[in-house]
Amino acid sequence: MQTKLIKVQPDDNVAIALVDLVQGDRTSLDNEELIILSDVKAKHKITLTDLNVDDEIIMYGVLVGKAVTEIKKGDALTVDNVRHESSPVEKRTARFTWSPPDISKWKDRTFMGYHRPDGQVGTTNVWLFFPLVFCENRNIEILKDVFEKELSIGKVSRQRRLLRNLISGNPSSVADGEEEEGQQTFDNVEVRFITHQGGCGGIRQDSETLARLLAGYIKNPNVAGATVLSLGCQNLQIEILKNAINTIDPNLEKPVLIYEQQQMGTVDDMLNTIIKESFDGIKKANQIQRQPAPISKLKLGLECGGSDGFSGISANPSLGYASDLLAAVGGSPILSEFPELCGVEQELVNRCVNDEDAERFMQLMKAYELAAEAAGSGFDMNPSPGNIKDGLITDAMKSAGAAKKGGTSPIEAILDYGEYVVKPGLNLLCTPGNDVESTTGMVGSGANIVVFTTGLGTPTGNPIAPVLKVSSNTALAQRMSDIIDIDTGAVIRGEKSIPEMGEEILDYVIKVASGEITAKADALNQNDFIPWKRGVSL
Template sequence: MKNKLIKVHPEDNVAIALTDLWQGDKLDFEGEEVIVLSDVKAKHKITMVDLEPESKIYMYGVLVGKATSSIKRGDVLTVDNVKHQASTTTEKTATVSYTAPDISKWKERTFMGYHRNDGQVGTQNVWLFFPLVFCENRNVELLKDVFEKELSFHKSSKQRKLLRNLISGENIELSEDKTQDEEPIFDNVEVRFITHQGGCGGIRQDSVSLSKLLAGYVNNPNVAGATVLSLGCQNLQIDIFQNALDAINPELDKPVLIYEQQQEGTIDEMLNKIIRDSFDGIKKANEIQRQPAPLSKLKLGLECGGSDGFSGISANPSLGYASDLLAALGGSPILSEFPELCGVEQELVNRCVDEEKAKRFLKLMRAYEDAAEASGSGFDMNPSPGNIKDGLITDAMKSAGAAKKGGTSPIQDILDYGEYVTKPGLNLLCTPGNDVESTTAMVGSGANVVVFTTGLGTPTGNPIAPVIKVASNSILAGRMPDIIDIDSGAVIKGEKTIEEMGEEILEYIIDVASGETTAKADQNDQNDFIPWKRGVSL
């Protein structure tokens, strides 16, 4: 590796170590000699200037922290000598100039998707089972066991075969190859199941919020139809759910089968009825075929999790370029995780297409941060132990890199949790920074594919939308090939540009959206679903 340090923005006063550095190392950086004063692990930061207590620290051209003690040029930044600090944003101060990327090679491209009558296009064709309340989780699990076993949607795992070997004392081959009688009965539809812990108890607003999320899943173009289980007496009543559906799409014509246990008799009677009706719906959904669709029909969830010090200089900006390409093509990228936008508000506010959008973004951010502080927490407590260990030592530092997923295109709309994406171009969606809660929310707002960048590795998936994993570094990609789809480490090594990697990501998105490639999360049957209870969740 030729370069051992990188400075992301000309105005930054710190640089990122691209490889492990050792005390006494002498580096030629930007035409000057830098003497490393302490051992520095790759991904961590060293200061390029002498810092005194209260000195401001800049990365990505924004304020990301302040020194709590004297730090000499060439020394490492740590949680012991740096504290979170971010600039205050109160209004839109400028309109950011923007030049859209060249999309000439992409204009005529299509993906093979499932066309719905409302004009949306799915990247998957799913029949979805879910409860309105946690009391029905057991019945959903019973239905899952029946449908998955009888329809052979999921192959027997190596771990089940290993346990079978241990029980029998035999040595059966641990491959996952399907036998002839394990082939799925339907080849053009998948059956997925959601359970959750909401719908009753807590505050009524939680149930209303959950109803909007579940309605968004039904309306998502990846869903062909749904089977919904209700108990009857819970807070999330059937009419609340139906009102949420009507609010999102009053013309919805998908089959939505709803069953209320307290009106259906015995469990066996209800389950038998559900199985008969749902099987008929699944058969009809299997008749829907993939057809060409323009890339403008893609709604792309932008997610990061298990981030490291390289995420903001390789995977995230590469995804950001793919996001800009898609926005220019009329698609709808979705940037969420509001706690991880702390410190970059001014840039985002200035990118909003009008004053109304800017004000709504700031209002949602302030309300969220105030709620966090009222509970004794705050955005400054957002970095996880894994983030800190790998170089992200303040929330603003983490946020400045995380926001790169959103590229540079204008922000067309600001959405609160549970609201559905309707406008082309970049959308901001208020969600927690928690990986699964955020991914769950973006799919509920219409994302038909998600790209998830990670520096440490995470298995996160979703029940109805493919989740594509992009590693920030090649070490991770080599260590966890079973969960990583794309390795952006070539950017760190100087082998590819951000633009080249962004185009590679977009190509992969098209393949996955067309069903030509299966995302690793789907291969692993990773179906995570966590609704956000509007209390504080960072």
């Protein structure tokens, strides 16, 4: 008999519908019959008790909302009868102990990576081009066109061939897949490009924040070297970038080529110089070969986006188990998206290994929330229309599921945006919940690979780090097979346990880190980069 409902924690007073239910259906949970009082779509929530106005709604063992109307046992929770509510947190309330998972099959695992002089190991080998200011975006685009066409196998996409055939009057001859034109010049280095809208205007602090982020991209072990373009008069001066690099690594042993247009004459002269000198750096980077490295060298970004009502019971806890395995062998998982930790702060505070980090986490969360409220918003406005449509109707409900990505391990460090990961174990990084801003920030803090859970689907990628998509349900994996790397729908069907799926995720991560498998986002050339301007972004 198919299971129709699931209760996440024993003391929860709501359950998640695993299948569509209709009014009048009879089912049971915990050996108690339940009559469904209204139509409920899969992924949405049903109350297991009668609720009066202001009664607490408990899910994942935490407060996720309060009733705004009377809700009868067996009825659906909606945006009309529930409001966001979360428990306040003021201090550590318990000392944390952890029973790590069995790592006997993982402690000696290795991946094939690119070793850097500072001891970090990359999962890719990238020469990175980026501007200090948006004024240089056009020159970056020119360089991108030149280098990608000359250094890479030219891909003629299905869409380009469609247009070609339309022009020739023969649209019916379009085939699936891509055709290759030319030959790849280098087989051991990739050339990637970043553009952005920052570096000038706004406030000076925005440029300083951007400098720290870009310094982190240079420091990231996936980067072999970088070419940087400056106009000259912008807020983000070259010296600010150099200071940011020095803060992260005063002994950086990577080639960083910096060019200032206002000191170099014509565009052609500048671009010719950049091409010659960058090409020499790229040739040298191509000589770096993959070598074995312990998986403790992995810094794993934990991300979610386009979440649904299944994310918190399949994809996220499975990734959380993989995170625990990695933390236990000395790797560095990174949990971010502070607006999506609202409601689970107490658990996270208690998991901090020292009181200073616990206090810093509370301060960062409070400052972020106050900034959102000052702008006329708040964490309660975080769930997107897509989240709400698929069962995540309050921020605390969304957060309780989202936090499962971080597993159960101790929190070794609390980092503000732009700070670099240096401690093994779980790190908490202050970023927005916005998918690309958060992913951009984690890679800038050192993540050399990212796992991104989703229930609705998203194409998000990154210019220098593989981003693996994990679906919470099989229907999504089948519908958007070109962007989904891993399907955790078997957890929903009861075919696999969370630990089994978590081990599958970590094994897949190792294969991608070794270059054995290409992330779907990389295959699609999905290179997203959006810096957080320290204003309000949820």
